[in-house]
Amino acid sequence: MEHDPSCFTQGLAFHDGLIYESSGRYGISYIEARDPVTSEVVNSVPLPDTVFAEGIAFIGDTLYAITWLEGVVLMYRTPGLEYAGAMEYSGQGWGLASTGSSLIMSNGGDTLFWRDPQDFSITKRLPVTLDCHPVRLLNELEHHDGLIYANLWTTSLVAAIDTLDGAVRVLYDGSGLLTPAEAGEADVMNGIAWDPARGAFVVTGKLWPRSFVVVMEGASLDE
Numbered sequence: 219m220e221h222d223p224s225c226f227t228q229g230l231a232f233h234d235g236l237i238y239e240s241s242g243r244y245g246i247s248y249i250e251a252r253d254p255v256t257s258e259v260v261n262s263v264p265l266p267d268t269v270f271a272e273g274i275a276f277i278g279d280t281l282y283a284i285t286w287l288e289g290v291v292l293m294y295r296t297p298g299l300e301y302a303g304a305m306e307y308s309g310q311g312w313g314l315a316s317t318g319s320s321l322i323m324s325n326g327g328d329t330l331f332w333r334d335p336q337d338f339s340i341t342k343r344l345p346v347t348l349d350c351h352p353v354r355l356l357n358e359l360e361h362h363d364g365l366i367y368a369n370l371w372t373t374s375l376v377a378a379i380d381t382l383d384g385a386v387r388v389l390y391d392g393s394g395l396l397t398p399a400e401a402g403e404a405d406v407m408n409g410i411a412w413d414p415a416r417g418a419f420v421v422t423g424k425l426w427p428r429s430f431v432v433v434m435e436g437a438s439l440d441e
């Protein structure tokens with residue numbers, strides 16, 4: 219699938235038949251909604267110049283957008299993406315996912331934080347391990363069917379994490395998705411979204427020219 223090669227992908231999530239994506243960096247951060255089949259932009263909203271957009275996730279019709287170093291989560295109402303307020307938190311913001319009732323956040327460390335969508339307070343902490351060793355640099359997230367899928371920053375790996383004990387059940391390798399020429403122009407893999415219409419995941423990366431519909435079962439990513 220087509221992907222805007224200028225999009226510095228920090229968050230990716232489906233909502234009501236559209237695919238939403240956040241793009242980072244100071245002064246040019248934005249969130250946009252696209253038709254997942256035609257890639258046509260349906261809606262787009264710039265973020266304040268002072269924030270670096272990171273992960274996005276939905277609770278009901280509210281889109282939550284965390285920021286990298288600013289300690290603020292911005293809220294927007296769908297489908298119009300009208301600004302709906304902000305809440306504060308401590309520390310860095312990297313990835314965000316939704317269980318439907320709770321938000322799950324990463325901050326670049328080895329722990330996932332469940333947060334209350336009403337006040338963004340932490341309700342649960344889950345250290346992530348692979349063979350009993352901490353897994354750091356957890357980045358973009360997606361929650362599906364009892365697992366949290368996490369991009370591991372600087373790699374093309376996606377960890378499927380058990381929400382009960384934090385153990386990585388499977389590591390998927392997306393390094394073969396882009397051609398070598400495409401990969402040379404692109405930044406790291408980042409962005410995972412469960413598409414209920416396709417019954418599959420859509421994955422992409424920062425400045426990637428394409429996104430991919432993938433099935434993450436077994437030990438590899440299949441385009």
Ligand SMILES: [Ca+2]
Binds near residue numbers: 229315358409410
């Ligand atoms: Ca996601």
